[in-house]
Amino acid sequence: MYQNQPKLWWSTRERIRYRNCTKPRPVHGGKNCTGLDKDIIFEDCNTNICTINQNIVNTPTISKPITNEFKTSSVSPQKTAIVNPFVSTQNVNDVSTKEPTDTTAIRKLGFLDNTTVEAERTITTPKSITKAALTRQNLNESVTEMENVWEMQTTLTDNDLQATSTTTTTTEKDLLNVTISPAYVDVLEGQSQLITCNVTGIPTATSITWLFTPTGSNKSNSLNISNADEYSGGTIQNPSLTVLDFQLSDGGTYECFVTNAVGTSNSSSSVLRFIQHLTISVNPSNGTAIYGDISYTIECTVSGIPLSTSWSWLKRLSTGGELTTISSGSKYSIANSATLPHLTINSIVEDDEHDYFCQGTNDAGTQISTHARLIVNGDLLNVTISPAYVDVLEGQSQFITCNVTGIPTATSITWLFTPTGSNKSNSLNISNADEYSGGTIRNPSLTVLYFQLSDGGTYECFATNVVGTSASSSSVLRFIQQLTIAVNPSNGTAIYGDISYTIECTITGIPQATSWSWLKRLTTGGTLTTISIGSKYNIVNSATLPHLTIKSIVEDDEQDYFCQGTNDAGTQISTHARLIVNGGISILSKYKVKYYSPVALKLKTTKIKQKLRHEAQRIPLKFQLISITVM
Structure with a gap:
């Protein structure tokens, strides 16, 4: 039926358009072929309607896009249409109402006037499909199954020529084109990152594979994109991949591999670098220093990926206020370390009582620690002393307690002494081990050895620290000694009937006697009895000479007499004064x-x-x- 009709061939093998060729596949430049006047280019056939220079062409729908199409030639306005007998002819007004059933390949059909056009590249020899087997369904399946060529009957409608011809159409088969983005990106810990994978070309992809090479490794692994906790996408329907809840183990290089009937194509690489906010801690978070301390150090530990690129210390009053940046110098020293930029505060004073903050910056941003609060303790020392007053017996040792409390600790201890009856104070030479013990920083309390009259007076303890010198109250040590009492005569006689007999008593000691008395007992011994002043006895009222006079001597006056005195050191008694009474x-x-x-x-x-x-x-x-x- 079609043997004697002019034939229109489109040979993609040679990219030469022919008409009225007597043999089915003319050779380039062959005889008996009359080229058409102009090329007609059919493109953008999305709904079986192709509009070129106000001409309408109906072409079959192809299931997947075809890439690497031919260069566009000039379009002839004289050719009105080419009609596909397998698809009903559509009117141009129906274009907007037709929804595409699939992505449509670009169709190109041209008419040449005795000229040739070289193909962009050569493809395999076409494979023919008979008219009987060619239906819309078979045509689509043929393309989907990567068949190269199909033949179809077409009717050429031309103002100059109307004929039925067989058109041979060739579909190119090639590796798919795969592009990926971004090429490089920093991904913050815990975030999700989309890697876009664009796949174009035909035949369509039959599989999508994502390969991953961890940072620092040269071993690639195929990602298990079915793990919905880690990944989203990465399929034929959605080649792009989303990495969920990005972690350190997700950092590395990603590649998208797409396979079709021709083979496997791969994208360039997409490098995802894991980054995280710095974690910054300070130690101690609350600390104390002593006024006058040489230094105080606050440790700062900075961790994160990547390491900090800069670090600094800031401070503010513990009551709040603005943060100020600390600069290294004589007052502050900052360790030059990305992980341990410790701060040292030198020569502690009261003004160093602040809240201190460690700050670090990396590619994830700037982070700051919680505060490290420094409390500066320091004042004049508190010095207490005891006893406030004490009588010290001659020859004894007296301990004076000096308690020193507070910070900074004492750097020196000094004892001042003001003798009794004087207003001039002297610093004690506590190094004299024969007179003193203690009185040092380690043992501030003082012991006065072998107490003598010259040791009586006022003692004060002075403690000095870096803040200043503190003084205790005073401790008064009064020298006392036991009374010395002597009687005279120690042995005496009186005549029975004498008017009187006097025994002298001499009392010495510090302080003087505050009371005195006389006692007597038989010369043979016995109990002492106190003598009372009266008609028989007279006692001189004197702290130093309380003499006793016995009146009207009789035989019973023959006894041993004792003088007794009392002062703050106690009561002392003399030896006896024996009286012998002689009679006629x-x-x-x-x-x-x-x-x-x-x-x-x-x-x-x-x-x-x-x-x-x-x-x-x-x-x-x-x-x-x-x-x-x-x-």
Whole structure:
């Protein structure tokens, strides 16, 4: 039916358009072929309607886009239409109402006037499809299954020529074109990152694969895009990939691989670098320093990916206010470290009491730590002393407690002494181990050894730190000594009937006696009894000479007498002052007594008898008579 009709061939193998060719596939430049006057180019056939220079061409729909089409030639306005017999002819007014059933390939059909056009590139020899097998469905399937060529019957409608011809159309088959973006991006920890993968060309993709090479590794792995917790997309329907909740392990190089019937194409690489906000901590978060300390250091630990590129310290009052940047210098030292930029504050003073902040910056931004609060403790020391007043007995050692509290600690301890009765103070030489013990920084308390009169006075403890010098209250040490009491005569005699007999008492000591008294007891011993002033006894009211006078001497006055005195050191008593009372003796008889012969005397009283016996033993007797008169 069609053998004798002029034929229109479109050979993509040679890219030469022919008409009225007597053989089905003319060779380039072959005979018996009459080229058409002009090329007619069909493009943008999205709804089976192709509009070129007000001409309408209906072409079959192809399921996937075809890339690498031919260069466009000039269009002839004389050719009105080419009609595909397998698709109903559409009116130009129907273009807007037709929805595309799939992406449509660009169609190009041209008429040449005895000229040739070289193809952009050569493809495989076309494969024919018979008219009987060619339907709309078969045509689409043929293209989907990557068939190269199909033949179809077309009717050429021309103002000059109307004929039915067979048109051979060739579809190119090639690797898909894959592009990817971004080429490089920093991704913040926890965020999601979209990697766009654009796939164009035909035949369509049969699979999508994403390869991932971790940062620092040369080993690539195929991503498990079915893991919905980590990835989204990466499929044929949606080649682009979204990495969810980006973590350190997600940092690396991504590539998109697309496979079709021709083979596998891959994109360029997309490098995703993991970054995270810096984590900055300070230690101690709350600390104390002592006024006058040499230095105080606050540690700062900075961690994060990437490392900090800059770091600094800031401060503000602990009560709040604006942050000010700290500069390195004589007052502050900052360690030059991206991970440990510690701050050292030198020569601590009260004004260093602030809140301090460590700050670091990396590609993820600038972060700042919580505060490190510094409390500066320091003032004049508190110095207390005891006892405030004490009597110290001569020869004893006296301990004076000096308590020093506060900070900064003492750098020196000084003891000042003002002697009793003087207003001039002197610094004690506490290094004199014969007189003092203690009085140092380690042992501020002072012990005065072998207390003497010259040690009595006022003592003060002075403690010095970097803030200044503090003084204690005073401690008064009063020298006291036990009284020394002497009586005179220590042994004396009186005559029975004497008017009086006086025993002197001398009392010495510091302080003087505050009270004094006399006591007596029998010469043979016994209990002491206090003598009271009265008609029998008289005591001089004197702290130093409280003499005793015994009046109207009788035999009973023969006793041992004691002087007693009391001062702040206690009560002291003298040795005895013995009084012997002698009386007159009457002669009762005369006796002739030989030398060393016993004498028997008859006495009126036992006391006189004993006295005389005593006296008789003392007096050397000669060969003579002794007359004894007993009164």
